[in-house]
Amino acid sequence: MTDLHAVGGMRKLNNDNYNTWSTCMMSYMQGQDLWEIVNGGEIEQPEAEDANGTLRKWKIKAGKAMYALKTTVEEDFLEHIRDVKTPNEAWEIFAKLFSKKNDTKLQLLESELLSIKQGNMTIKQYFHKVKLLCREISELDPEASIGDTRMKRIIVHGLKPEFRSFVAAVQGWQTQPSLVEFENLLASQEALAKQMGGVSLKNEEEALYASKGKRNFKQRKSGGSNRNQGEESSREWGVYKNHDNNKRFEGKCYNCGKKGHMAKACWSKKKSVESNVVTSNSEEEWDAEAFFAVEEEELALTTTMSDKIDYENDWIVDSGCSNHMTGDKEKLLNMSEYKGSRVVVTANNSKLPIAHVGNTVVSPQNNDTEMPLQNVYHVPGMKKNLLSVAQLTSAGHIVIFGPQDVKVYNNLEIKDEPLMKGRRLESIYVMSAEAAYVDKTRRNETSDLWHMRLSHVSYSKLDVMMKKSMLKGLPKLEVRTDTICAGCQYGKAHQLPYEESKYRANEPLELIHSDVFGPVKQTSIGGMKYMVTFIDDFSRYVWIYFMKEKSETLSKFKEFKKVAKAEVGKKICWLHTDNGGEYTSDEFTNFLQEYQIRRQFTCANTPQQNGIAERKNRHLTKSCRSMLHARNVPGRFWAEAMTTTAYVINRLPQQRLHFLSLFEKLWKMKPRVSYFRVFGSVCYVFVPDHLRSKMDKKAVRCIFVGYDKQRKGWKCCDPTTGKCYVSRNVVFDEASSWWSSDKELLPDSDTLKRDLQSSQVQLKLDETEIC
Structure with a gap:
């Protein structure tokens, strides 16, 4: 950060700000009555002192000016003026250094x-x-x-x-x-x-003009009053209609080729459209291409027309053409001589001059709507009439190309998101494609997807979080609160309410609630059957630890006490538990007395008095079941699901905390959720070069099982081997499941035995950050 000097907050002189610095310094010197010393009539030092103390006053003002100059320049430039005698010398040195034209x-x-x-x-x-x-x-x-x-x-x-x-x-x-x-x-x-938000497509009749069957417009010939009326509407850029219904049609029929009637009134048998691909490369066939009106140094993009078109009267709608142009001088109104520097460049780089600029009126076949066009180029010898999409859109219109037609709208509202989206560069439209390694298989984000990513949080809470932007990385999407989620039905059915205690702790770790969950019939991958939870009463932040036996509760409490004190910086004052034997043992009691931790017990047969821990375990359990059943993940992954559930719940806003998350309440910072993914979904973990040979697979197919607390990476497990990986180089397929039904597709017996007996997991990590 650049230092600011006390002189008016002025930035010090550097290589880039001399003009700004000199202007500010001049104003400052003038305000302090020092400018005459620097660059005025008093730049020379008086030769001797007089009765008025002129020399002394000059030295004082010169000293002030030199101090201001030396303290408002960077040290690199201080050397240039360190030995100068007067402020004027310093000023002139800086002027020579910086004010010279570069x-x-x-x-x-x-x-x-x-x-x-x-x-x-x-x-x-x-x-x-x-x-x-x-x-x-x-x-x-x-x-x-x-x-x-x-x-x-x-x-x-x-x-x-x-x-x-x-x-x-x-x-x-x-x-x-x-x-x-x-x-x-x-x-x-x-x-x-x-x-402006989402918009809806208006009726097709509101198009200013449309052409069905072919991407072209037909010039309607009209004389007398109709031509004048078209000229007037051309000036006003309005919609021109010919109300002279009795006037004979003078154009040519698209079907039979005869004049005097339109194709819709033709009595001849309908003809099939023939191909008319241009094959000649001679100079006479240059107008079969699409053109740009460009500066002479620029090149042009070209397209070819393959349909059979009445080139004399039709207007070809061309998205690669930069300006309306025609070779028929008679089609233009209010014509004037072109005096610009543009030329028309063809596909073979030959250049054709623009002779005139004027206005015209075009209309599609079988449509009463006519459209004035302005600034149409007249290119002598040109056999085609080109209608520029870029010029139409520049005038505020919207052009839509369909499978069978093209339409131009004055006002258009669209609801659905486009399949692809390009951008306009100069006078052409370009479609660019970008891909990121992590997002190669990422689906369009929906509220249902984020419902699953956030451990099946309720849709009403999800709606509030999205509308109020409570989490970083959580997009604003439309949420239907009446949505039925199968995973939630499996995991959250028959929820029973508990009355909450009115007491609340005043600071973190003042009161800790604890309860043991288990035994779980399905042993986890690591052989765990029990889980013990520790909840901070102040923030309701939850820590969980897994155990093989209840007797390990004390060792897990010791581990929690050490971690909590290191992270939060507070001492545990109270421990609130039920009367389970794992909490009432002499060893547990002696440990609490040694560290002066007071305890609270519930009354016999009243688990409601330990309601906070009971509700938290119930909340963890139902969310865990939802995640497992939503992706048909087998029960042996319950410990990983519980860990992920606790990780997510700690980061979700709570109504009782005024919509702050437990994480934010405890750590005073808003959590980030942009890296959250659906538990149990299929993913592909990149294998580094040094861990594989050239012909080995470059990725391992796994399932996503959680987030690592110590390292910035996703935890992924290969169900066939039981190995787990922690990596940031992961591609997710959140729409797919490893298992196709409620029952796991079991591998061979040897693999299954090795999988169930594995108590340790292999961890591999790429230290690059996730976000």
């Missing part, structure tokens, strides 16, 4: 300005970046200062595509906004776009 830096700044794009910047950040570059260029070369008009053109050139239709509308105003007004308008448009 042609290389100027070229870099100008290049950056010409290529600047908005990208991920907001409107405010984008405008600030452009203004900063313009100011730096002006400071380096005052003769090349950039005015507001040019700055607006630069800004418009780099704006995101979604602003172009708005900019086109603003450019049509009679009075153009200033640069500040233009920034405020775009910022308002940006804020409005963020507020």
Whole structure:
């Protein structure tokens, strides 16, 4: 972080801020009546003292000025002025060092300005970046200062595509906004776009024009008043309709080729569409390609037309064409001579001149709606009429290509998410594909998926967490609270309420609730049958430990006491338990007395008095069952499921804690859940090069069984071998299960025996962070 000096909060002089520093320093010196000493009429020291003490006063002011100069520069530049005699010498040295015009830096700044794009910047950040570059260029070369008009053109050139239709509308105003007004308008448009949510597709009849069967539009010839009416609507950019229904149709029939009627009224037998692929490469066939109107140095992308089209009257809708263009001069209204520098580049890089620019009116066949077009290029000799998708969208319209037709809408609202999404670069549309190793098999996230990731948390609580953004990485999705989850039905049926104690601890570890869960009929992978829980009354944070026998309860309490004191930094004051023999032994009692830990027991046959521990065990159990049955995971993974459940529950907001999570209540920080995955889902763990040969598989197919507390990685287990891995290089298939039914598909007897007898797991870890 750059140090700030006490002089007005001024940043110290460095390689990049001389102009800012010199301006601030000049203002400071003038305010302190020191500027005349630095760069004014008093730069020379008086030769001798006089009766008014002129020499003494000069030295005092010079000392103040030198102090200000030396304390507002970085140490690297202090050497340049360490031995100077007067403030003026120091000032001149800095001026020579920094104010000299730097042609290389100027070229870099100008290049950056010409290529600047908005990208991920907001409107405010984008405008600030452009203004900063313009100011730096002006400071380096005052003769090349950039005015507001040019700055607006630069800004418009780099704006995101979604602003172009708005900019086109603003450019049509009679009075153009200033640069500040233009920034405020775009910022308002940006804020409005963020507020808009899902939208719905309007009726097809609301399309300004549409063409079915072929991607082209037909030019409707009309004369007299109709032509004038089209000219007027062209100026207003409105929807033009020909109400002269009695006028004879003068165009050519698409079916039989004769003039005087349309294809829908043709009495001849319908013809099949023939292919008309252009095969000639001669100069005369150049207009069979699609064109760009570009600067002479630029190249053009091309497409070919393969349908049989009436090239004389049809308008070909081309997403690769940068501007409307035609070779028929008679189609244009209000025509004027083209004076720009653009040319039309064909597929073979030949360049064709643009002669005129005008307006026209087009209409699809069998449709009464007509659409005025502005700024249409007249390219002499061109045999095709091209309709630019880029120019239509720049005017605020939306173009949709379907399997059999193309439609142009003035207003369109869409509900569903697109299958693919591209972006507009210059005057073409580009579809880019990106892939990340971890997300290769990741499905679209839904509320049901996050319900399972969060240990089958209730949908009502999930809805609140998403709406209020209570967890980092948890997206905002629509949640249906009436959803029925099979895993929840298996694990949470017949939930019984308990009355909660009114007493609450005032600080962490003041009161600990404990209870033993078990024995579990299904032995875990590590041979565990019991689980003991320790709950902090202050935060309700839960620690769990697994045991083979109840007699291990004291050893687990000792382990918990050591860990809790190290992590929380507090001493356990009270221990609240039931009257189980594992808690009432002489050894347990002596240990508590030794460390001055007081204890509370429940009355006989009243487990409700140990309600906090009982409810927590019930909560852990039902969530554990839900996760196991949702993915048909066998019971031998109950310990892993319990560990994962406790890990997740500790990070979920609780209503009794004013929607703070247990983790946040205890550790004073909001937990992150973006790395959460569905327990028991199929996953693929990457095997490092040094652990396999060249022909071995590069990944191991496993199931996800939890999160590691000491290392940043996912815990995955291979059910066929019983080996477990901790790694961050994991690809998840959260939609798939290892087991296809409630019963596990058992491996061979030797593998099963080795699996059940395994009490230790093999851990392999890549130290790279998950998030």
